[in-house]
Amino acid sequence: LAKTTQPISMDSYEGQEVNITCSHNNIATNDYITWYQQFPSQGPRFIIQGYKTKVTNEVASLFIPADRKSSTLSLPRVSLSDTAVYYCLVGDNQGGKLIFGQGTELSVKP
Amino acid sequence: DVKVTQSSRYLVKRTGEKVFLECVQDMDHENMFWYRQDPGLGLRLIYFSYDVKMKEKGDIPEGYSVSREKKERFSLILESASTNQTSMYLCASNRDFGYGYTFGSGTRLTVV
Numbered sequence: 680l681a682k683t684t685q686p687i688s689m690d691s692y693e694g695q696e697v698n699i700t701c702s703h704n705n706i707a708t709n710d711y712i713t714w715y716q717q718f719p720s721q722g723p724r725f726i727i728q729g730y731k732t733k734v735t736n737e738v739a740s741l742f743i744p745a746d747r748k749s750s751t752l753s754l755p756r757v758s759l760s761d762t763a764v765y766y767c768l769v770g771d772n773q774g775g776k777l778i779f780g781q782g783t784e785l786s787v788k789p
Numbered sequence: 790d791v792k793v794t795q796s797s798r799y800l801v802k803r804t805g806e807k808v809f810l811e812c813v814q815d816m817d818h819e820n821m822f823w824y825r826q827d828p829g830l831g832l833r834l835i836y837f838s839y840d841v842k843m844k845e846k847g848d849i850p851e852g853y854s855v856s857r858e859k860k861e862r863f864s865l866i867l868e869s870a871s872t873n874q875t876s877m878y879l880c881a882s883n884r885d886f887g888y889g890y891t892f893g894s895g896t897r898l899t900v901v
Contacts, residue, residue, distance in 0.1 A: 722892030
């Protein structure tokens with residue numbers, strides 16, 4: 680199973696764009712890249728998922744280079760409510776065993 | 790929206806008790822999962838199920854068992870609770886592998 684590496688913490692200010700990069704050097708051909716957001720005392724919430732190139736939804740964008748060894752979650756114009764832990768996961772659609780890493784604790788300041 | 794409901798937000802149990810954690814999802818998802826989350830260790834997969842009456846061990850199944858008698862319900866059982874099972878337990882489901890998970894709000898279990 681591919682292991683992911685992401686920064687432990689990041690700081691930002693309201694209104695800024697935040698980019699969180701995740702490294703997954705051992706990603707396999709069938710693996711998808713998925714990002715989750717977790718607030719204290721709540722379960723993680725699905726944000727976005729992609730396989731290659733760029734994916735955008737109403738919340739975020741996900742950029743995946745051609746070699747797929749890393750990915751970047753982009754949050755446009757963050758607000759205080761975006762303060763949370765963000766997890767990058769890599770997994771295939773066979774075994775179902777998605778592995779959560781330590782996540783990135785994003786702190787958005789006024 | 791998919792809802793994954795965990796029966797209790799907080800539970801306090803005594804060492805040696807048999808504990809049942811219940812999880813129900815309302816969108817006919819095939820797969821259901823149980824994780825525990827601990828500070829510094831992140832989320833760790835305990836068990837998962839991809840069909841009724843089917844179960845697979847995750848990374849830390851010791852001390853736990855599961856039951857899936859109906860598609861919508863996945864129960865985690867602590868046969869004899871111990872203090873090292875004090876944790877936040879999270880249930881999740883998805884419609885198929887490769888799709889995003891929907892998590893419940895979690896059950897914070899304290900074993901005293």
